[in-house]
Amino acid sequence: MTDPKPTRLEYAHTPAGARTAILTIANPPLNLFDARLMRTMAADLADLSGQAPRALLLRAEGRVVSGGVDVHIFDGLGVEEGAALWKDLFAGIIHPLEQMPCPVIFAAHGLTLTAAFEIALACDIILAAPRAEFGLVETVVGLTPSMGGPQRLAERAGSGRARELVMTAGLYDATTMADWGVVNAVHADVEAAARSLLDRLADGPTRAHAATKQLIGAWRHGGVAEADSITPAVSGRLFDTADMKNGVQSFLTAGPGKATYRGD
Incomplete structure (x- = not known):
């Protein structure tokens, strides 16, 4: 009997009919990121x-989101093999998440360490339960987080706090992460909140959401000037979408908040 997949990819629809997806980490007992989990997640994202879908939720089942990376995958690697590992993880997981043309939500219900936290930082919105804790603790094996965690943490929380969190290898609670701007919101029932937000975003103008991601991506790459330079073309294309045309007509005839969107 083969072991069950360490991830589960499911599709659903909102009550209004918008298509959503939920990607669950299911690699008990600690949801460790071993080579198989990394390969499976990359395949799911491909x-x-x-x-x-029109919105995507990443979540985990079990007592923790993840206890981190299975350190066995580092054992015996040389310089070239180590560099290749990080390159593959950027190409297979981090960049596909960021380039997904729809909102991506990460729900953290418990301990969220190393690779799982770095994956969360590649998502658009992070929600957490009050008891969730976050850490980039790679220094315990003489590494620094290398799936983009330090730089994405610095973007959200500032470079000083990013250095502190990585260098001390400390655990930080959900409230602190929310105060720092890393977590977007803390909810007593994070699962229900995440699924509600998933449906809400999927029912919205997802072509406009994709444009928002493109503009922010340009800002991350080249600052305000680069984002400004692509805004006319990126936002201009929205005028040719059915959702924008419907949204304008709905606003003019029925007022704000009445439009329905189909994602086209």
Whole structure:
């Protein structure tokens, strides 16, 4: 009997009919990121990229979100193999998440360490339960987080706090992460909140959400000037979408908040 997949990819629809996806980490007992989990998640994201939903939720089942990386994958690696590992993880997981043309939510219900936290930082919105804790603790094996965690943490919380969190290898609670701007919101029932937000975003103008991600991506790459330089073209294309045309007509005839969107 083969072991069950360490991830589970499910599709659903909102009550209004918008297509959503939920990607669950299910690698008990600690949801450790071993080579198999990393390969499976990369394959799931490749499938999603080929036929993107209108919103995506990443979550985990079990007592913790993840206890971190299975250190066995580092044992015996040389310089070239180590560099190749990080390159593959950027190409297979981090960048596909960021390039997904729809909102991506991460729900953290408990301890969220190393790779799982770095994956969360690649998502658009992070929600957490009050008891969730976060840490980038790679220094315990003489590494620094290398799936983009330090730089994405610095973007959200500032470079000083990013250095503190990584260098001390401390655990930080959900409230602190929210105060720092890393976590977007803390909810007593994070699962229900995440699924509600998933449906809300999927029912919205997802072509406009994709444009928002493109503009922020340009800002991350080249600052305000680069974002400004692409805004006319990126936002201009929205005028040719059915959702924008419907949204304008709905606003003019029924007032704000009445439009329905189909994602086109």
